[in-house]
Structures are given as structure tokens and as C-alpha cells.
Amino acid sequence: MFPRSDPMGHAREPPASLGCGNGSCRTRPVAAFPDRLSLHGQVALVTGAATGIGAGIAAALAEAGAAVGVNYRGSRAAAESMVARIGQAGGRALALQADVSKESEVLAMFDRLTQACGRLDILVANAGIQRDAAFTDMSVDQWDAVIASNLTGQFLCVREAVRRFVAQGPAPASRALGKVICVSSVHDIVPWAGRVNYAASKGGVAMLMRSVAQEVAPRRIRINAVSPGAIRTGINEAAWDSPEASRELLELIPYGRIGEVDDVARAALWLASDDSDYVTGATLYVDGGMTLYPAFADGG
């Protein structure tokens, strides 16, 4: 007998029949589980959420019912317009200024969110930058800036989220005690000449995520990564904003299209939801096959 509700008491629809009687096997329609991706009653924080992938994830989590803290460092107007957009769509959001590489600012940001929304269920550690340079020309400032935002920033935010999950106790609307999604990159496994600082930071995020996952799984805290490939945002505009650039970029993408923010947002939403409740320490590549060594398609 299919249960009418899950362990959290959320109502469930019975599954559609999977009958193969007449030879045409039907797969179970996604709509048979309309409640599964719901984040109603949960509170999320998305760092670097004023623009790009972070903004897309914030919008998706809000659409699924979460109250969302929209973190930004300098882009106040963009963050406030994200908050307004979420509000107009019937969601709840709050703009939170903080530089994720500064411990005191991170702690103050978490305090402001939990004062306003009461708790924290989901962290999406997304804030990140690029400061590209040939290796022998790379300055310590370029190295430090990228490691500080992309790696130390994730360390500080993930540590604070885990502390809060443990301190606040059982989550009323989620199977896990808390969920973390680290936004990494295909460059956590694909080396990247001219961006050694960026690739090193993302490689660091991969092991940060997996080591924390091992440490906190017994507390029923899940942490996973989503690793985007080439997604059409401001960070890589030069790679897609002309026909020649797009043509070159597409040679690296077997699936034949440049990714959109929504591709990543949907993956992050799944990782934040109870649908991925048995998934922890995993990296989900959302890259149209960029990590499949496309140059080997015609031989090796």
C-alpha cells in the first residue's frame, strides 16, 4: 500500500500505474508527486544571489515555497530587485549584505536571517569570482581574492550553517536536519590554464564538501555540490557573446547548447528537496557533457 503521507506528514498522491500491458511501457509522470519538490515552511540562504546562477537558484527555491535570504556583497540594487521579483511572484525574500570571506560579516548575516525568519534549513554557498591571469603573471592579490571568496567564503558559510542546523534541532518541514549545496564548477576536475586560482579554489570546494559530508552525515545533515559548466551569465560573457566565441565554446559541449541559469537552479532545487534525501557527498555536473572529454569523441 502506497503511504498517503511521508514521514513529515506531507500528503502524497498514489503513484500512476506503470502498466506495460499493451507493449507501450509508460513511465511514472513527474506530476504524480507534486509535493516532492516543495520547500514550504523552510528557510534558505543563497550567497551571491543578486545576479547570475545565485539569483536563479534563489528564485527557484522561493518558487518552491522557501523564504530566501538573498546575499550580495556590492550589488545592492540588483539584490533588492531580486527580492522585489520574488515578492511579486508571491514568495518571501530578504536582501542580506555580507562579504562571505569575512567571518564577522558571515556571522552577522546568519543572525539577521534567523532573526527575521526564525530558522535555517538550506544553505546554497554560491558566491564566487574569477580573476584570470597567466600563471607566471598571477599576483598574490589575484590568488588571494579568488581563494578568499570561493573557498574561505564557502568554509565560513558552511561551518555557520552546520552550527545552526545542530543548535536549532529537528526541522519541521524536511527529512534532513539541514541541507547544504556548494556551487562548484566543472573546474573542480577540469584543469584550467590561465585560471589556476579559480580551478584550485573549486578543487578545494570539492574536498571541503566531501569531507564535511563525511563528518556531518551521522547528524542527518546533507551536503552536496552542483558543478556547472558553461552557463550563460556575466562571469563568462566573453565566452558566448559573439558568434565566433559561441562556436568555439560549443566545441566543448557535446550536448550542443550553452547552459542557462535555470538548468542549474533545477538541480539545486532537487538537492535541497526531500527528493534527494539519500544523497550526500555527491557532485552533480550540470554541464551538457563538458566533463566527458569531448575531444576524445573522434578517437584518442
Ligand code: BGC
Ligand atoms: C566558469 C565559467 C566557465 C565555465 C566552463 C565556470 O565555472 O565560471 O567562466 O565558462 O566554468 O569553463
